[in-house]
Amino acid sequence: MSTEQLYEKIEAYLDRAMGREELAAFEKELATDQELQRELALHRRLHQELGKAGKARLRKQLQEVAAEFPTEDPPKGGTLGKWLLGMALAALIGVLAWWLVQRAGGQENAPAPTAQQQDSTNLQPAPVDTASLPTAPDAPLQEVDRAASPSKPPQPIADAFSPNARMEALLGAKSGEYAITADAGATQRPDGRYELVIAGLLRTPELPENARFLLRVYDNQALGNKPLEEISLKLDPVEGGEDIYAFGKLKNFTFRSVLKNRLKPGLYYYLIIADGEESPLFAGKATLGRPGE
Amino acid sequence: MDKTSNDHLDALVRGDQKGIREIYQQYLPRINRLITSNGGNGEDAKDVFQEALMVVYEKATGPDFRLTSSLYTLLYGVCRNIWGNRLQRKSRTEVTFGDHDKYKLSESLEEAIEQEEEHTVFWEAFERLGDDCQRLLRLFFDKIKMEEIAEVMGYGSTSYAKKRKFQCKEQLVSLVKSDNRFRELRP
Numbered sequence: 157m158s159t160e161q162l163y164e165k166i167e168a169y170l171d172r173a174m175g176r177e178e179l180a181a182f183e184k185e186l187a188t189d190q191e192l193q194r195e196l197a198l199h200r201r202l203h204q205e206l207g208k209a210g211k212a213r214l215r216k217q218l219q220e221v222a223a224e225f226p227t228e229d230p231p232k233g234g235t236l237g238k239w240l241l242g243m244a245l246a247a248l249i250g251v252l253a254w255w256l257v258q259r260a261g262g263q264e265n266a267p268a269p270t271a272q273q274q275d276s277t278n279l280q281p282a283p284v285d286t287a288s289l290p291t292a293p294d295a296p297l298q299e300v301d302r303a304a305s306p307s308k309p310p311q312p313i314a315d316a317f318s319p320n321a322r323m324e325a326l327l328g329a330k331s332g333e334y335a336i337t338a339d340a341g342a343t344q345r346p347d348g349r350y351e352l353v354i355a356g357l358l359r360t361p362e363l364p365e366n367a368r369f370l371l372r373v374y375d376n377q378a379l380g381n382k383p384l385e386e387i388s389l390k391l392d393p394v395e396g397g398e399d400i401y402a403f404g405k406l407k408n409f410t411f412r413s414v415l416k417n418r419l420k421p422g423l424y425y426y427l428i429i430a431d432g433e434e435s436p437l438f439a440g441k442a443t444l445g446r447p448g449e
Numbered sequence: 450m451d452k453t454s455n456d457h458l459d460a461l462v463r464g465d466q467k468g469i470r471e472i473y474q475q476y477l478p479r480i481n482r483l484i485t486s487n488g489g490n491g492e493d494a495k496d497v498f499q500e501a502l503m504v505v506y507e508k509a510t511g512p513d514f515r516l517t518s519s520l521y522t523l524l525y526g527v528c529r530n531i532w533g534n535r536l537q538r539k540s541r542t543e544v545t546f547g548d549h550d551k552y553k554l555s556e557s558l559e560e561a562i563e564q565e566e567e568h569t570v571f572w573e574a575f576e577r578l579g580d581d582c583q584r585l586l587r588l589f590f591d592k593i594k595m596e597e598i599a600e601v602m603g604y605g606s607t608s609y610a611k612k613r614k615f616q617c618k619e620q621l622v623s624l625v626k627s628d629n630r631f632r633e634l635r636p
Binding site for chain 2: 159160163164171198199201202203205206207209210211212213214215217218219221222224225226227228229230337339340341353355356357392408410412440442443
């Protein structure tokens, strides 16, 4: 049974829309199949909860109101206890460093890897490849684009919400050995810009160790095929790993990327490509805000 | 109970923006102190506060609910419980706050909190879907017929609407299942 058929059965059962025979067969299966019991229970709870229109409205409202209030973090440094702990740690690191330097002294001129150095490298955030994160394309960037490819003058699109024919054509992209579904979600920040999140699922019989997937996000102009942002996807294996309903076994991975750029209202496209490949595995679009906002 | 408490509760149930803003104004700073002095940050405080408001909403719209303390005492107790649960899951040890029995919650309220923790996972997964999926599933969960959904969404055919509904729901389910909190709630 495919996942789609499974869902249909579960929904028919929850809606009491099964014929007598079908119902008997389903209940018989249900009595012994724990996986099916769990799946049914999850769908029942999802339907019950997400069917509450009042809660959907209230959540939105609470989020809007919460955004009006400052997010107040505790003061850095904290209490005396924390301060003392910090001092004790610093002293310990100092002693350790001194000991390492003493031990390495006289052997080589090369500096010994002191505890302090190791500690500070651990605390450094991973270096960000700024070259792959171009800033939002405002006028100067577009001019550079035009200058770079004089042979193909891009047709500027009337406004930020009009579709881009070239991008639209990619939307039905087939993903071959990787089945990808992705969706965009956005939250509006107090400054009116949007934080865009692309989340989804990748399924594949086998994920090569060196496989790397890139998420590229474009505005509706997509000038010079230049993405606003490129992010390397971080794939998290779904526990249990295998999709037991699909034909054959597929491994499931989820991904979720938050764009660093805050986006203006408009139409955006996003592509997921395997690193080094040309054609996208998945293409999607997201409209942020409404025209005229 | 005092008038403000009941007014605020009323605003929450009716979704009155002005009243809700007052609720945040009056109570959030104190909840913020509770959370930030127990290992959380401002974002955690807002998060916990929202979940607590959803618990109170859920209770207040159910049968037989009556405020027996001030709304603040109730909210504080619920927030304290939610944050305690989160810390407990993180550290896997019993967490106790060094404060009063005044905030001890009824069993039915503790149960409501546990349910709401799962509901939060559901809603957050739902909100991570794209606009199209959210609109479609909203209609689907409202038990609108597929034919009508196809028309409202401008899909052209019922079979496409069904296909799309499946895709969206599958993604929703996978987002829920891959959420650590869901796994911890339902081992």
